[in-house]
Every structure is written in structure tokens, then in C-alpha cells.
Amino acid sequence: MDHSSTDLSSVHRPIAEANGLPNAHYIDAGVFDEEKHAVFFENWSGLAVAADVPQIGDAKPVTFLGMPLLIVRDKQDNVRVFQNICRHRGMILVEEPRKIEGAIRCPYHSWCYATDGRLVSTPHVGGPGQNVHDAIDKATLGLIEVRSHIWNDVIFVNISGNADPFEVVHADLLARWAEFDMPVYHGGADSRIQLDLKTNWKLIVENYCESYHLPWVHPGLNSYSRLEDHYHIENVGKFSGQGTHVYRQIKDEDGSVFPDFPGLSDKWQAAGEYLTFLPNVMVGVQRDHIFVILLDPIAVDRTVETAHLYYASPETSANLRAKNTEQWQVVFVEDIMAVEGMQRGRHGGGFDGGRFSPAMDGPTHLFHQWVASCIERGRTAKATAAE
Template structure:
């Protein structure tokens, strides 16, 4: 890795006097954090909802959250509300949560199960395929086929559900899915079950939550995590300091062992990093774990006795997947953890975390829920505090963008992906 060029502070003397978002985007300095208005301006927040969340594929749920026909979840993205529902053919469908009659919200609940989708206002009734089935007191010329629920683009990537709210969705999702699917397939997430889901309110702009996730420069602040997780993400051999050398030597040995296990499972051995070189930006790395190498517990011990899918070896490391703009995933031999970030205001966001286990795993028999969730509940809470302090710092008139370190390339890639989307919108 190479250090980024750092522009002098004088390049940001106009920070308090920015004129518009386009001006901010044009003067963004690569290798440095964003200017304060990107995190504090209501105008930028509205642009983010439109350009980022309104025009790109975003991760919204695990398919395991809607396992049976008629099961649904609703997702709130800014002013949008979307229904994800399993249809009678067991496919995941997505519709705007708006009645075609006079606009009433159809399903106010976060999650549930329906036979049909019935509007609570005037009882217009839709099938789980979105087709209008019943509308009382209509004239003979009324054509029900013209009033199906408005669909939303949806893709079920081996158990991970993405939507795109735009009329025309980015076309490179298929190419990315083709790369990712072989890595995900052994875990059979589409057959897994939800152990638990919880939402964490973040007192920070959604971008700060994502930037915090995209680096391990701060991982010493996660004592529960680094008992199993090597805090070396994005490090290269030349980045290793004397303090990290013993840890790095263990990492190399564990990585060699994991490569043999991956080969035995017939998995692709190549990792992928296209975080800012395409619209559906992603990174996929199959990483070793410390100690026993099995799961996120002390010394890498297992937390569930049943292995996911067709995984045969408990020491299967951590398949780490990042997807722009709002998600990351950790898949292990015995469970998976999926994360999504959704904006709720200029300075707040929601982090949703879901733990998935084998469909036959029984709580209290095959796993203990507290042990299963301990590491990421603690890590999320520690990160929540870091994000909140950064949000406060960005509102301080003394804040000016600072340089990224040599091990924060993925933060730079996230910010570059984001700024590129804004530039495209300007064009």
C-alpha cells in the first residue's frame, strides 16, 4: 500500500462557506476524509437518499426472515416503504407499501405473515404476487390488472435480499452475483433460520457508520472481537509493525491451513476487491480466524454445534463480504451475521444485525443465544460510541478533513465510490 497525498489545510479554508453540494463534490481531495457538510447538511442527506439509496442496489434482509409463503418484512428507506414477501412459488417479491386506491400504507408492521395483502382503509385486496384480487364498488369498466402493486427491483443472492428503488437498476449486479455465488453456496443461507435480529440506533450519519466498518485501524478497541478475529484487515506485509509481527506470523500460518480447507471444499481460492471500480462495488475475502479457527468466540471456539449448509470442517474461517453502499457480512462454519445500515436523518442511522444458524439448530441445545451474539453485540456497541463521537466532532468548527492511513484504503474506496455516484448525478 502507498500513503495518500495530503493537501495542506489551506485547501479547506472555504469549508464553512460552501455554496452547494456540487461544489463540495468537485473539490473533494482523494486520500482525505470528507468535509463536514457531507455529515451534517440536510441538503446532502436528501441528495444521499435520492442518489445513493434511491438508485443503487441496497441490502435489506436475509431471505431466512421470510421462510414461508405469505411471510413478509417491511423496510423503511427515507420516505420509501417496501414490502418483501414470499409468494406462493416461494420466490421473494418486493412492492411499494402503498395501496393503488388512495395511497394508504398497506402493512404497518415490521414483520408478519398474510394470506393476502389487504388495505386497512377500503379493503382493496392483493395477492402475495402483487395482483389486485378485490376492489369493491367499481364500475364494469374497471380493470383490476391495471392496479397491481407497484413492484420494486429485488434480487435474492443465495439468501441475501437486495432491492433497487430506481426505475432502471444498475446492470452489473448479475456480473457481481456470478463472482460471489460460488463462495456463498456452501453456507446455504437461503435454508438457514434466524436466531435473532436487533436494531441499533446510531447517533451518526450513515456514512460514518460505513466508514468505521471499512477499516481495522481501530480494532484494538474491540477486545471481544480480536480474541478470534485477526485485526489485520487491509494490511499488507509491508504494513506490519513490530508490535503486530507475532500476530501476523500466526495469521500467515492460519491462512495456509484455511487455503487447504477451502480447496477440499472445491471453493474458488481467489479473493476479490472491486469496491470503487464498478457501481455494484464489493469485496470478498475468506479470512482465517485465530486460535481454533472455528467461530467468533474466545480463542476461535465454536458457538453452535450444527454447521451451516454443506460445510464439513468447523475450522472454516470467516468469509467476509462487503457490498456498497450499506452492508457487510460474516459467514462462518456454524453461523452467519449479516449487517445493513439505513439512514434515518442527517445525524442518525439504524444498524440492523441478524444472526443465522442451521435450520435444525435448537436454542439452548445447539447454541446459547447470549454466546452466539456476544462478540458482535459488544463490537456494535463499541463502534456506536466511536461513530457518535465522530459525528459530534464533525459539527465542531475546528474540524478539517484529515489524511487516511496506509491501512484505510477501504475507507477511501467507500468514499470514492460514494463521491463517484454524486458526480454521476451532477453529470
């Protein structure tokens, strides 16, 4: 199909009259490619966490929407993101996570790069034994750096380089959670959850935005943080999600709990909030820990979801961390039925994008509107460039 012809006008109607995004936005490879550029590359998208490269010299290759990238912690302890390709013939530089002891060496012709991206060595480039050539200017042939920003250990990238600064784009959300702008500590190997889901990435965000499904999909969670204990959080064009007035701290057998983040206001004694740094980073904040979920859109109908748990102190009980990870894993796994079931449902030819409950689906409707707006801007830019 001609994916640029999908009609998004009904998404922008008032919620009581609106439809969701058309089926093609969940099952058509052409639309998925359109979203890659208009939604992910033009905005600040979540890539990984800095805890993936904890030590100086650590390097981790990742593929993001088909683009080979390399996350490196350089000699100055800065986390940087480069395209994982040699500037000579485009060879992949690093195949597996590893420590860079000296330089990043291309396995093809041995061009070498410093961890800050500088091209430092070009052996035999001018002929046998001649390591320089007038046509090869090292100063202009460093690794291609991808614009990046780190917030609370999450590495965000703006592939196109066109987005406003991260602090400007997310100013409202950062202000809302200003109390959590402090060091956080990854719980380690036992604080990471990964799920490979047969669904489009948007369905995971939609499900995260709302609490409407709690009584039926999360009966355990709903037993103490009920549907009626939740509230909507809506900021048009910026973010949306949900919060709860009843956050229950997990306790060890001896009654101990995780240490609280210091200096939080009284609101957080019992509250928790769950919002999305659009498009693909879902964050939950509570008094004693934060979780971050990164969505990696592998294909139109496949998404890898990785959750990381963070704490206020580097020293926490291993037993308590394990219990917390297990508790959240149960919740995340319970959602698989919903997000994969909706994905299969998008192959129903008569489905018109669905309707929204004006009382319960406000955050989800705002997410649909944001995606539609990104796509429309992309179409306008493409049409202008073609003139």
C-alpha cells in the same frame, strides 16, 4: 447550503494525498437527500431478510428512506417487494406485520390485491353494487412492484430500476465468496441484534472496513485475532474490507462447535472475511456461520443497524447460538463509541474530511471514492435532465 456545491475532488486523490468526504455529507439534510437518490435508490440496497416473512402469506411493512414498502411471501413461496400503497387513493395497505389469509385489502375503500400484486377486487367502483367500471382496468392497476433480488436470504432492492443486474454489479464479490453460495439458516429470534445509533450510516461502513481500531476499541477480539493477523481486501469501485487469518470457533461447555458449511477450502479453516455489498449491507463469512448487518438510514444523523446470524444447519444448539450472539453483540456495541463520536466530530467547522493512513486506511478510502462517484453521477444526470 447548496449541497450540490460540495467539492469531492480531494476524495479522488491518491490515498496519501486524499481527504475524506466533507462534513456536509454527514450533517446536512440536503446532502442526505442527495445520497438517498444517488447512492441508495440507484444501486442495489439492502432492505431486510427473507426470514422476516418465513411463511407463505406473511407480510411485513417497512419504510426505507421515507418510502413505504411491503415485503410479501406470495402463494408460490416467492418473496416480493411492493410499494405499500393502494393504487386507488394511495392509502397505506398494511400497517403491521401479519399473515395475509386471503387478499391484501385496502382499509379505505376495500380494493383487494393478491399476494403476487394483482388487483382482484374493486367493490362498488361503478356505483353501489357495481364492482367494475370501464375506466378501471384491473390488469394495469396491480401493486407497484419494486425490483428485488435475494442473496443468502438478504433482500436487496433497486428502487430506480436502473442498476445492472445484481449478479453483474456484484460479480467479483460473489466470485470471491462462491464457496458460500449454499443454503443458510437463520438462527431465529436469539440470532438478531438491533442497535439505534446516533450517527450517519457511512461512519458505520467506514468503521467496518478497517481493522486499524481493533487494539483500542475491541481489546477482547484483538486478544486472539490481533491487528497483525488481519489483511486488507480492496477492489476499486466494487468492494473493500478486511479479513483475518485467525478465526476462532466458539465452543460450548462440552467442547462442541457449530457444524461447518460443507465443501469449504482449507483457507476457511482459520480465516474470516468482512466486506460490504455497497452501500449498506455488511457481511461476515466464517467456516461455521455468517452474519449480515443491514443499515437503515433513518436520518442524516441516525441509523438503525440490524444484524442477523446464519448457520449451515437448521438444527443448532440454542445455548451455543446465544453465546455467539452475545459475543458479536459485545463487538458491535463496542463500536458505538467510535461511530457516534465521529458523528459529533463532523460538526467541527475546521475539519476537512480527515486524512487516511496509506498503510491502514485503504479500504475506507475506496469506500469514500465509491460514494463520491455515485454522487457525481447523480449530479451529472440531474444537470443533463435540466438542459
